[in-house]
Amino acid sequence: MLIGLVRESVMQCFCHTCRAPIPAAAVHRRNIPITKVKTKPRTNQPKRVQFVTTEVRCQEKTRGGVRYEVILGEPEVKAAPPKKPLSPKNSVSVQDIEEKLKAAEERRQQLESSKIAALSAKMQKIEEASRKKDEQTTQFITATRDALEQKMGTVTEKREAYISDLKTKLKDHIENVEKTRLSLEQQTDEVRTAIEEKLKTATIQRDENLKKMLERLKEHEKHAELVRQNKAVLAAKAPSSG
Template identity: 60%
Template structure:
């Protein structure tokens, strides 16, 4: 294999004052041959070697099984010990609980008997009180019934007497009403006659007043016509007098104006 020997080249160039520039030119890669490993001939194991390997494997398997069995036996022993301890604890707990429960039951039974006896005593006292109250109520009820019967009897007698009095008063009231109605009927007739008479008198007075009013109206119209005639004559007289006075005043005013004009003319002539 041909190998090209080309080295890497580095060039340096001053680009500015106090500064350098480097240019690196790398060489092309060089191919290096890899050494090849020589092939070794395969070795075939013998029968003895195979048997020894099998024996060793069997021995390892037996040892592994023995160790597993020992571990399992140890675990089983621990489990049995724990089960035994747990069983003992459970039995002890059951015994203690049973003893405590028996003691509580005995105490509860004693308290229950005492409570029942106390309730029986209270119930007996209560029943005796109820019986006494019932007897008292029966006696009071009998007394009340008797009093009510007496009052009902007395009330019935008084009621009959009151009914008789009320009937008597009702008859008296009806008689009084009949008399009042008769008197009212008579008074109504008298009142109606008086009203009719007053209505007739009012109609007569109305007719008389209408006649008087008509006469007064006629006289008023006559007087009004006379007053109007006199007023018309007076107005005409006053109008004539005013016209005469106006004519005289107009003439006098013209004379005064003429006098003033003559005076003015004389003054003008005199000043000239």
């Protein structure tokens, strides 16, 4: 079937001005239903080749099939586009050159002015940023110093208050110690006085007791002497009476 289609396409003229008769076998094969034939997997196809116009001159039947003559047409040659005619150069005068130089100088001056202005603006921004940074640094230093002074003042106040409280407590303790010492001294004096009075009383009583004992001894001596005298008198009287 494919051979018939190819043969039919070849037998016809590409310009469709003339048509060659189609054999009956091709017509018969055209009516056969197309069936899919399993083929090998498709591979990369080569690049398409540009066909040139062909023309069939004659055909002749043979035993094996149909013999035909194909004449290839001449390849088409694309004509090159016509070149544009070159325009003649315009003559430039000295005045035009001076004006162009003057304009270029003005543009250069404007560019330099814009560069200087941009540089000035940039320097101004840098100075402004430096000034702001210095202000921020000064503010930070001032705030830090104030906070430190306030903290030191608070610490000093607390220290002074602590020292004052400690002095007050120490003074109260010293006063209490002094009161205790005075009280102890007073108690000691009282005890000493009481002891001295007791010793004095004991001495007086002892002296009185000694006097009493001496008086008793004297009385006892007197009584013993009287008893001795009485015994002696009695002893003297006893032999005379016998």
